[in-house]
Amino acid sequence: MxxxxxxxxxxxxxxxxxxxxxxxxxxxxxxxxxxxxxxxxxxxxxxxxxxxxxxxxxxxxxxxxxxxxxxxxxxxxxxxxxxxxxxxxxxxxxxxxxxxxxxxxxxxxxxxxxxxxxxxxxxxxxxxxxCFSLVILPFVAKPLHKKVLNLGKKEENKEETTEKKEKKSGGIAGFIDLLTPAVFIGLIGAFVARAIAGKGKPETFGDGAGVLSLITLVVAVGASLILEFVAKKFKIAWLEPFVMPIGMIIAMVIAVVAYNVLPPELAVLEWRG
Amino acid sequence: MRKNKTEKSYFDRVHGWGRISSVTALCVLIMFPVSICLYLGVWPSLSGVMSGLLKLVPLYWTLAVIEVLIYTPMLGAGGTYLSFVTGNITNLKLPCAIGAMENAKVKANSEEGEVISTIAIATSSIVTTIIIALGVLVFKPFLPAFTNSELLMPAFKQVQPALFGALAAGYFSKHWKISVFPIVVMVGILFVAPTLDAGTLLIPGIIASVLGAFTMWKLKWVK
Structure with a gap:
């Protein structure tokens, strides 16, 4: 054995x-x-x-x-x-x-x-x-979170005190509402940009941007937006939490269909080589 | 005042549990190769192990520091400790937490956000662990037919565009004004350095996104 x-x-x-x-x-x-x-x-x-x-x-x-x-x-x-x-x-x-x-x-x-x-x-x-992240985490996580929480508290109090704070801090308090979405957009955007223009390893199919990655990306965005619209328009409460997972699964199914339906040279085309 | 006291004690408790679980996880993890050596009755050559580590440590330990600094503020306290033990943060735990907070309509740096993020990451960790364990233990004989299937292969190859496309739909549609600039910047970076992986690209991406949003806010294009 x-x-x-x-x-x-x-x-x-x-x-x-x-x-x-x-x-x-x-x-x-x-x-x-x-x-x-x-x-x-x-x-x-x-x-x-x-x-x-x-x-x-x-x-x-x-x-x-x-x-x-x-x-x-x-x-x-x-x-x-x-x-x-x-x-x-x-x-x-x-x-x-x-x-x-x-x-x-x-x-x-x-x-x-x-x-x-x-x-x-x-x-x-x-x-x-x-394993190094587990070595530093016990020392770093708490101080970092304290800073984030303080930022959150500032955000909660913003509506009442923005004017006061803006005078004090040169107006930066009003930006706090946008900071978290901006960070998440930067993170999500890295994967979106890679599906549009990234180059993969030459020996691995599907690693780089190409016809299939773009189709999958567009279908995932489109399907999620349509599902969200349907859930809101027809007030289907149970559907709302599943918009993203279902959008993702639809995109993966379409990737399989596209790969098998498109002409082979087009299905495997990755434009960055 | 009372709420503030409860809030503080909850976060303090989470960090207490998190610190204990991180140290315990580290011990459990190191006991894995120790147990293998004891069970098999062999020990590898020290020079071979050191030579392997020299190839990995400069890159992986530096990445570990960067990841802790970048992801900790986004994951919440409980989510951070769980994610760094179970791994797959960028491609699984973080998108899962972001999606759950978006669905629940809670802010990331609030106590409600902390609770939702922890529940999402814990669920994701449990589901991933169970799927891998079932795959390894129960479906072992059938796995190659499934994972090497020519038919399903494109789906496995395109998990990331599908996952981040679905996530982008919710986020970008709500904040489309501040989304365009970072995407253009990152696509531009990829034209210069096309092989850059997403884990590296997200650093200039986050910087561009925050600076772009700040400029638009200063110009009163966004509120």
Whole structure:
């Protein structure tokens, strides 16, 4: 039997995964109770859970796909743990390749590890390489949040005191309302811009901007706007929290249809090469 | 006054739990390779591990600092501690939190925003963890047929345009005046440096977006 598939390794991974689940459930319960204390409608809290779950499924499946991509080389256990804890679609593939090359595994992630010492070494490199955020977070998170909360309080009091504050701070208080949307737009815009004009890795289809990424982007925007309009116009309250997840799934279905219907040379066209 | 006291104690408690869970997660994570070594009865060469780390640490540890500084103010207290343990922040946890706050019509830097963001990220973490675990444990024999399917491949390749397109629809339509400038700037940057990944591009993107919004606000084009 392949040592990478032994029950003991699955049990070790299961322990790590159980911790992650327990932590998530703990924070969910605490936040829910605090939401009730604050008087947030239970329906709103339930809708947040349902729409977040639906929103997550397609992305979680693509994370699972990365686990499968790494599995022939590393087995399932390391990719499973690495992509369930801190892991990231973008980082883990590179980390695995660098770790294997440094430990003397010829062929990188296209080869299969047969030496347990190399397997253990890859686990060390991938773990230590990615864990630094957990080292600094306990020191940095609280002071940063205090600043954000102070900003939020200023925002709440803005309507009554804007005039007073503007005199005092040269008018900057009035901008606070726009700051958070501007930050989020910058973040979302980076992915939108990449789907329009980014260049992917030459050996990977679908990584760069092209016909398919643009169709998917436009359909996702269009479908979400139409669904939002329909939900508001016909007062379909249950639809509102699902506008984004459904828009996303429609776009992915259209991507599949476009890929299979368009002429092959057009379907795979990526304009940045 | 009473509300302020409750608010402070809730945030303090969240940070207390978060700090404990971060340190515990770090220990659990490091115990993973330790357990593998003990179970298999082998230890890797120190020079091989150090050589691998030298390739990753300069980039990944720097990115870790940048990510903590950028994402912590956006994710909320509980959401931050959860997201940095479960990962996939830019491509999953953050969009999920932003979408949930948008749906619930709460502000990101309010206590309601904190609660909604934490619930969204916790749900997303649980769903992701369960899907990966089920995929690995239960559907293992059928997975390659599903994830390597020629038919479904375009859907998996286009997850990000679909996800951020859906998110952009809600956000950009409400704030279209301040959305155009950063998009134009980022597309312009990609014409000069086309291989820039989204994680790097979002830094000049956020700067351009904030500066653009501030200028428009100063010129009274937006309120």
């Amino acid at each position: 392949d040592f990478k598939e032994s029950t003991g390794l699955y049990l070790i991974a299961g322990g790590v995964i159980a911790f992650v689940l327990a932590q998530s459930i703990f924070f969910l319960v605490k936040a829910w109770k605090q939401g009730e204390k604050l008087g947030i409608d239970k329906k709103k809290l339930r809708n947040t859970i349902t729409s977040s779950a639906v929103f997550t499924i397609p992305s979680a499946l693509s994370v699972l796909a990365t686990v499968i991509v790494l599995a022939p080389s590393l087995g399932l256990v390391i990719p499973w743990v690495r992509l369930s804890v801190i892991g990231n679609l973008l980082y883990e593939t590179k980390a695995a390749g660098d770790a294997m090359a440094s430990l003397g595994q010829e062929g990188g992630i296209t080869s299969t590890i047969t030496d347990p010492a190399i397997f253990a070494g890859v686990a060390w490199v991938m773990t230590l390489g990615i």
